[in-house]
Every structure is written in C-alpha cells, then in structure tokens.
Amino acid sequence: MNILNLNKRIIWVFFSFIACIVSLFLVASVYATNASEVGQDKIKIYLFWGEGCPHCESEKQFLNQYLAENPDVSLTDYEVWGNKANLDLLIKLGERIDTEIRGVPFTLIGDRHTSGYSSSITTAFIKDNVEYYRQNVQPDLVSEANAPSPSPSPLSEPLSEPSVDPTLSNVAADNTQEEDNRVNIPVFGEVNPKEVSLALLAIVIGTIDGFNPCSLWVLLFLISILIGLEDRKKILLYGGTFILVEALSYAAFMVAWLNLMLFVGFIGWVRTGLGMAALIGGLYSLRNFIKSGKNNGGCSVTNEEKREKMMKRVNKVTSERTLWLALAGIAALAFSVNLIELLCSAGLPAVFTQVLGLNNLSSVQYVGYVALYIFFFMIDDLIVFIGALATLRLTGISTKYSQYSHLIGGLIMAVIGLLLVFKPEVLWGGIG
Amino acid sequence: MKVIKFGAVWCPGCLIMRPRWQELEKEIPGLKTEYVEYKADHPLVEQYKIDDRLPVCVFINKEGEELLRLTGEISKKHLLEVINENIDR
Numbered sequence: 086m087n088i089l090n091l092n093k094r095i096i097w098v099f100f101s102f103i104a105c106i107v108s109l110f111l112v113a114s115v116y117a118t119n120a121s122e123v124g125q126d127k128i129k130i131y132l133f134w135g136e137g138c139p140h141c142e143s144e145k146q147f148l149n150q151y152l153a154e155n156p157d158v159s160l161t162d163y164e165v166w167g168n169k170a171n172l173d174l175l176i177k178l179g180e181r182i183d184t185e186i187r188g189v190p191f192t193l194i195g196d197r198h199t200s201g202y203s204s205s206i207t208t209a210f211i212k213d214n215v216e217y218y219r220q221n222v223q224p225d226l227v228s229e230a231n232a233p234s235p236s237p238s239p240l241s242e243p244l245s246e247p248s249v250d251p252t253l254s255n256v257a258a259d260n261t262q263e264e265d266n267r268v269n270i271p272v273f274g275e276v277n278p279k280e281v282s283l284a285l286l287a288i289v290i291g292t293i294d295g296f297n298p299c300s301l302w303v304l305l306f307l308i309s310i311l312i313g314l315e316d317r318k319k320i321l322l323y324g325g326t327f328i329l330v331e332a333l334s335y336a337a338f339m340v341a342w343l344n345l346m347l348f349v350g351f352i353g354w355v356r357t358g359l360g361m362a363a364l365i366g367g368l369y370s371l372r373n374f375i376k377s378g379k380n381n382g383g384c385s386v387t388n389e390e391k392r393e394k395m396m397k398r399v400n401k402v403t404s405e406r407t408l409w410l411a412l413a414g415i416a417a418l419a420f421s422v423n424l425i426e427l428l429c430s431a432g433l434p435a436v437f438t439q440v441l442g443l444n445n446l447s448s449v450q451y452v453g454y455v456a457l458y459i460f461f462f463m464i465d466d467l468i469v470f471i472g473a474l475a476t477l478r479l480t481g482i483s484t485k486y487s488q489y490s491h492l493i494g495g496l497i498m499a500v501i502g503l504l505l506v507f508k509p510e511v512l513w514g515g516i517g
Numbered sequence: 518m519k520v521i522k523f524g525a526v527w528c529p530g531c532l533i534m535r536p537r538w539q540e541l542e543k544e545i546p547g548l549k550t551e552y553v554e555y556k557a558d559h560p561l562v563e564q565y566k567i568d569d570r571l572p573v574c575v576f577i578n579k580e581g582e583e584l585l586r587l588t589g590e591i592s593k594k595h596l597l598e599v600i601n602e603n604i605d606r
Contacts, residue, residue: 302528305529309532383570386571392527396527
C-alpha cells in the first residue's frame with residue numbers, strides 16, 4: 086500500500102470522525118436547556134442526586150426550566166454518590182422525617198419529600214408544595230441538619246401522601262410518562278426527535294453489526310448445499326429455521342445485556358469502563374481499516390479446524406431424513422454459530438444497549454428498539470436467503486465493502502465511547 | 518500461463534468468484550486453471566504461502582515462476598485483462 090493511499094485513508098477517517106461529532110452535537114442541541122439561576126429566593130427546593138443517574142438528570146432539566154419561570158424559588162442540590170458528606174446529610178434527613186431513603190433523585194421541599202422522578206407525579210408534587218409554602222412557613226430541615234442546633238422544627242401536616250415514590254434511578258420506569266418534545270416536520274407530521282434518533286441508531290448500528298459477510302459462511306454453506314438439491318421447500322424450511330433461531334438467540338443476548346445495563350449502566354464507573362472499552366474497540370477497527378489498504382475483500386484464513394467441524398455438522402444435518410430432527414439440528418447449529426459470533430462482535434450491541442439503558446423508556450419501547458436492531462442486523466442474511474429461494478443461486482453477497490463496516494462501526498464505537506466517558510448526558514438527552 | 522485458484526467452501530468471496538471463473542474458462546478455451554481447496558498443510562498452500570486471505574489466484578508462467586497474484590473479489594473485466602496480457606507467457 087503506497088503512502089498516498091495511506092494518507093487518503095487517514096484523511097478520510099479524520100473527516101468522517103469530525104462529521105460524526107458535529108452531527109451528534111447538532112442532535113443534542115435539540116435538547117439544549119436553559120441554565121437555571123440558583124439564587125437566594127424564598128421557597129427552597131433541595132435535590133439529592135447521583136452522578137450518572139438518568140432520572141436525576143431528567144428532574145434537573147425540569148427544575149432548571151421551573152426555576153427560570155419562578156424567580157421566588159431556589160434550588161440547592163447535593164450529589165450523593167461521590168460525596169460522603171452529602172450522603173450522610175441525606176441519611177440524617179431520612180431519619181429526621183422518619184422515611185427510608187431508597188434511592189435518588191430525592192426531592193425535599195419544606196418537610197415534604199418525594200423519591201424518583203416522573204414527569205407527571207414529581208412535577209405536580211413540586212408545583213403543589215411550592216404553592217403551599219408560598220402561603221405557609223417553610224421549615225428548612227437541611228439547614229437544621231447542617232446546624233448544631235438541637236431543637237428541630239415541628240413537621241407540618243402533609244398536603245397529600247408524602248412519599249409518592251414513582252420511580253428511582255435504577256428502576257426501569259414503566260409508568261413514567263416523558264414530556265413530549267414533538268417537532269413538526271413537513272410531510273412527516275409531528276415526530277419526537279428522541280424516538281427518531283434512537284430508531285436511527287438502532288438501524289445504523291444494527292446494519293453495521295450484521296454487515297460481516299465472513300460471518301455468513303455457515304448460512305451460505307448450508308444454502309449452497311440445499312441449492313444443490315434444487316429443493317425450494319428445504320431451503321425455505323432449513324434456511325428459515327436457521328435465520329429465525331439466529332435472530333431469536335441474538336435478541337435474547339441483547340435483552341440480557343439491556344437488563345444488565347438497566348441495572349448497573351447508570352453507575353459512573355461501569356459507564357466509564359464501557360466507554361473506554363468502546364473507544365479502544367472503535368480505534369482498533371479504525372486501525373484495521375487504515376491498514377487494510379487497497380483491499381478487494383475476501384475472508385481471512387483462520388480457525389480452519391473449527392470450520393471443518395462446523396461443515397461436518399452442516400452436512401450431517403442436511404442429510405438427516407427425519408424432518409423434525411433436521412430442524413432441531415439446524416436450530417442447534419444456528420444457536421452455536423451465534424454464540425461464536427457474539428464473542429467477536431459484542432462491542433456494538435453492548436454500546437447500543439448502554440445507550441438504550443440510559444434513556445427513560447417503557448418496556449414496550451425497549452423491546453421495539455431491540456427488535457428494530459435485530460431486523461437490520463439480519464438484513465444481509467435475509468437478502469441471501471430470499472435471493473436463494475427465488476433464484477436457486479447464491480446472490481446478494483460481497484466481501485468487497487466489508488472493510489467499510491470497520492470504518493463506520495469503528496467510528497460509531499469510538500464516538501459513543503468518548504461520549505460515555507466525557508459527556509454521557511448527550512446520550513440520554515441528546516441522542517436518545 | 519496457468520492460474521492456480523485457491524479457495525474454500527466456507528469463503529463467501531470464493532463462492533462469488535466461482536461463476537466468474539467458469540465463464541472465463543468457457544470463453545478462453547486455452548486458459549489453464551487449477552483449483553486448490555484451502556488446507557493449511559496442502560503443499561501448494563505452503564509453497565505459495567497462502568496464509569492471509571482467500572480467494573487468491575496465482576498466475577504462473579511456462580517456467581513455473583509466479584507472475585502475479587490477485588486476492589479477493591476481482592471483477593471479470595479485470596481478470597480478462599490480466600489473462601490476455603499474460604496468456605502467452
């Protein structure tokens with residue numbers, strides 16, 4: 086590979102990287118919020134939050150806007166995951182108001198409190214209690230807790246049930262209703278940019294993740310044997326079973342990853358670790374692209390022994406006379422192939438499920454986005470399968486352009502990795 | 518000139534090249550080709566050091582010396598040009 090070609094590739098990677106960063110921040114600017122001014126106004130709202138907690142960020146966004154519209158309200162916030170003194174204060178307050186602190190965000194107005202964040206319930210709580218304390222004296226339990234004074238002020242009668250507790254930061258918010266930031270786009274009508282950008286991410290990453298013709302080889306080998314038999318019924322049954330089991334097992338893997346991300350993805354060091362891994366993986370892919378030079382595609386010569394074993398299994402399954410045994414064999418084949426491929430391509434689905442997990446979605450939405458990802462992940466398999474069914478030939482495949490999947494996939498992973506490490510709020514307010 | 522084609526049943530690129538070579542062999546009756554199914558310990562694989570990517574086609578002159586090799590998916594047009602340039606060598 087000559088120097089000019091290498092320089093061209095490096096320049097191409099550089100400008101593609103800049104284009105990705107600019108695009109991401111343009112999308113994020115849809116969610117630009119006005120900074121709030123925390124002043125010394127009359128009604129005090131105390132917010133206890135955690136770094137990386139998506140529900141906390143949602144509440145902070147609401148409060149920023151609320152404070153701008155209500156100049157007689159002030160906000161004091163305490164980060165508790167990285168600050169022990171703040172955490173101790175929160176625990177002390179919990180004892181003072183005789184309530185168990187189960188997570189963040191935790192909002193205190195006077196002696197009334199709520200845990201978690203719901204755009205309907207929490208915002209109503211804040212508005213109602215601010216209004217209440219506009220008419221009544223507001224006790225300042227935080228100042229009392231911070232001061233050495235031994236005599237606490239009496240608790241007022243609650244306006245309503247004190248702990249509504251709609252959501253906590255580490256619980257998927259099935260009952261959370263997000264503010265609808267719809268945008269009117271000509272021809273398409275009103276759309277929610279958040280939904281559009283997550284859907285686009287699912288389509289792009291799913292397509293890139295699935296675009297690896299070399300990983301198609303088992304399906305291609307299976308279909309090439311079936312084409313030789315010139316039996317469309319077998320191609321449909323066997324090929325269809327293979328593709329279906331592959332899709333289901335990959336979906337199961339992604340759901341498992343998503344559940345893990347929902348459980349731990351908001352923890353700062355987990356997110357940072359994943360971000361670093363994504364960044365390193367992305368840079369490695371970009372390096373492979375630059376080094377590949379003028380490449381006409383093809384597949385690398387590795388794992389010969391494993392391939393031979395796999396080919397024997399395929400031959401055995403296709404020659405099985407009993408239909409249900411053959412289908413069971415194909416299903417097992419598809420599952421084991423997927424398992425092997427997962428080890429090679431865990432990066433992109435992990436990154437995608439981390440972004441999903443940072444967003445406050447319903448179960449149906451999570452499943453929908455995973456399904457969308459899987460559909461586009463399987464699209465090259467579907468093209469080959471349908472082509473073989475229609476023409477009894479192997480069509481729709483080429484390894485020539487697979488090197489560009491290293492470029493695009495590498496860029497996506499590197500950019501998302503950087504965001505996870507340095508600006509994660511873009512991913513749960515910006516992209517999604 | 519002779520062409521040694523290295524490929525494998527598990528290689529999608531090789532599957533793509535197969536029909537192209539079949540057409541060329543039909544159109545150029547004087548073209549001599551040999552197909553080698555890749556195995557790491559095959560003598561020709563070791564001789565021509567096929568250890569990176571498949572498919573590979575190696576063009577050999579009458580004296581048995583390697584003229585050039587092409588790796589990956591090559592268009593039929595380009596293959597035809599290369600064959601026509603070297604077929605008498």
